[in-house]
Amino acid sequence: MLDALAATGKTMQQDQQMSNSPDKTIASDSVAEFIGTTKRFGSITAADGLSLRIRRGEFLSFLGPSGCGKTTALRMLAGFERPTEGDVLIDGSNVSGLPAHRRPVNMVFQHYALFPHMNVAQNVGYGLRQRRPRMPKAEIAQKVAKALGTVRLSDFSDRRIWELSGGQQQRVALARAIVNEPKILLLDEPMAALDAKLRGEMQRELLALQRSLGITFVLVTHDQEEALAMSDRICIMGNGRIAQVGTPGDLYDRPRSRYVADFVGKANILTAEIIETRDKLVTVRLRSGALVAVQQNPDDSRAQADIAIRPEALSLAAPDAPLPVATATLPARVTHRTFLGDHTEYLLEADDLGTLQVNVPQQAERVSGGHDVGARVHVLWPEGTGLVLAADD
Amino acid sequence: MAMTPSRARGLLLTPAGLWYAALLLLPLAVVLIFSFGERSPIGGYAPGFTFAQYANLPARFAAFRNTLTLAPIGTLAALLIAYPLAYFLAVKVTPKWKTLLLVLVIVPFWTSILIRSYAWIFLLGGKGIPALLAHLGLEDIRLLNTPFAVLVGIVYGYLPLMVFPIYVALEKLDKRLLEASADLGTPPWRSFLQITLPLSMPGVLTGCMLVFILLMGEFLIPAILGGGKVFFVGNALVDLFLQSRNWAFGSAVAVALVVVMLVVVALYSRAVKRFGATRDDTGLM
Ligand SMILES: Nc1ncnc2c1ncn2[C@@H]1O[C@H](COP(=O)(O)OP(=O)(O)OP(=O)(O)O)[C@@H](O)[C@H]1O
Ligand SMILES: [Mg+2]
Secondary structure (H helix, E strand, O other): OOOOOOOOOOOOOOOOOOOOOOOOOOOHEEEEEEEHHHEEOEEEEHHHHHHHHHHOEEEEEEOOOOOOOOHHHHHHHHHHHHHHHEEEEEEOOHHHHOHHHHOOEEEEEOOOOOOOOHHHHHHHHHHHHOOOOOOHHHHHHHHHHHHHHHHHHHHHOOEEHOOOHHHHHHHHHHHHHHHOOOOOOEEEEEOOOOOHHHHHHHHHHHHHHHHOOEEEEEEEOOOHHHHHHOOOOOEEOOOOOOEEEEOOOHHHHHHOEHHHHHOOOOOEEEEEEEEEEEOEEEEEEOOOEEEEEEOOOOOOOEEEEEEEEEEHHOOOOOOOOOOOEEEEEEEEEEEEEEEEOOOOEEEEEOOOOEEEEEEEEEHHHHOOOEEEEOEEEEEEEEEOOOOOEEEEO | OOHHHHHHHHHHHOOOOHHHHHHHHHHHHHHHHOOOOOOOOOEEEEEOOOOOOHHOHHHHHHHHHHHHHHHHHHHHHHHHHHHHHHHHHHHHHOOOHHHHHHHHHHHHHHHHHHHHHHHHHHHHHHOOOHHHHHHHOOOOOOOOOOHHHHHHHHHHHHHHHHHHHHHHHHHHHHHHHHHHHHHOOOOOOHHHHHHHHHOOOOOHHHHHHHHHHHHHHOOOOHHHHHOOOOOOOOHHHHHHHHOEEEEEHHHHHHHHHHHHHHHHHHHHHHHHHHHHHHHHHHOOO
């Protein structure tokens, strides 16, 4: 498959089936569904016509900047908010009017919300003690012990909550939720209160847990790396709406809009005039007059569009170097050069075009000997890399 | 020259120590000494050493009985009224109205309890509530000068003292805990029993302690609404010190009251501790 936006993009797990249009799965495969779900708080529309199928057993993340409605979407799944319009389905049945305590989902809260008047085991067993008819005490104790073992807190069952570290509290919150074997586990920025090192550790643990339990996880985060590292699919939100849903690889290689291209990874975004479309390639004229061929955006017939290209898809050559075939060249001057270990980041002023970022792998940098700040260079744009973005709505 | 830490601490504690000695221990010592003395023929105190005053305590049995029944009942009644009120103020009312309603709880304090109790004389007297009841066919109901009148008075007077500690406890309760409880499958009323109630217990215990201890020393409300028929130990003390000027016997009654109070408070805190312990051992429900 052609990586449209980044010819040298990172290798990402790419499920052939998953990278197709994500919303067209069969119904029995989905554990929950938003159907035109809207939530308004007074004049604020926190969630605006969400439509999304959450697949059974997947790890889905809601990703987006602060205030874009991620938490609201999650809280509508949990039952804390009732949709103003539209519906929420869980396991095929409409739960829009069902209160939180009657939904087969459990949540890990951002600040854990552990019960301070109960010890660790009592916290974890809380959900099981609510079952009616009652679950036998021995069975509760056994399940609690198993859940505590899963999060590696077996020796802590008699501890008080305030005697635990942040990471341990988070694991208690996790155990308190998974012990109920929910259909979906909801996590609202569960790692936000942890320091960077612990966060990485918890991410790996969480992922391993999800694989071993087979429970559907829905995570809310504004941390792009976290979402990319953990999710099977990411739902990118902006302004209460879903901007794009896809695998991490999808979103990186084929962002539908400028918003997504900007949000996931770094991208050069340029305005261009569309000249002609042949096969799936579009020839566009940049502002400098240069012609480049990029990937088409399906069902698009605009004369003008934004196009995006990843910094690592471009390369640099000295002005006198022989030009490779099927490559457009943009003359430019180096303005900044930052060594970043495995690659060097160049900022360039392209003639009549503006600022471009180009990332050169260290290997190529060693071969060419690098380019000094102020030097004239050619930016090389291989045919068929980069793509046309849809208009932002 | 530098002071040793312990000497410095000793110096720092001196003012507090002096204050404690002057305001608490000294009067208590005086009362204790008086209680073993005698009434001088012209009233007041005559030195001596006799247990006669203590032997005479049963003469004031009714005052102790009234205090020891009406103070706990009054505390309980105040709690039962204050809790829903505090819950309403802390949980249900929007922030916009909260301040206003809280001020309304305090407003009665701006007038002396004396005047407010006199207002109750009118309300409970023949032309007040009994007259209303008579309209409804309930003739001949006496309210004033009964234990009930005293109870109404003390509940009314001490309600704010009960409301505020409970309000504070409920106000600082993390609402997310209730969401977590609901999320784990608990209907609202059971969340109240398992989360809200236990976590507001510190406020409840503080309020009860505060009201109970103050009630044990109450004398104004029984004097006004009890009409001399329902009197507390406080009334007995006023009578002995100011009217019959029997300081020695008055001191013995005062010492007895302090002892009773200490015993009750000790039992209370032991019960509270045990309550805490069972909660730890068995979990709720
Ligand atoms: N209970 C509420 N009352 C009024 N407005 C609300 C309420 N909850 C959320 N909002 C508003 O809805 C919008 C979306 O909020 P939401 O909490 O879903 O954002 P978010 O994406 O989770 O942001 P963050 O990353 O900061 O947590 C915001 O503008 C917020 O102010
Ligand atoms: Mg949020």
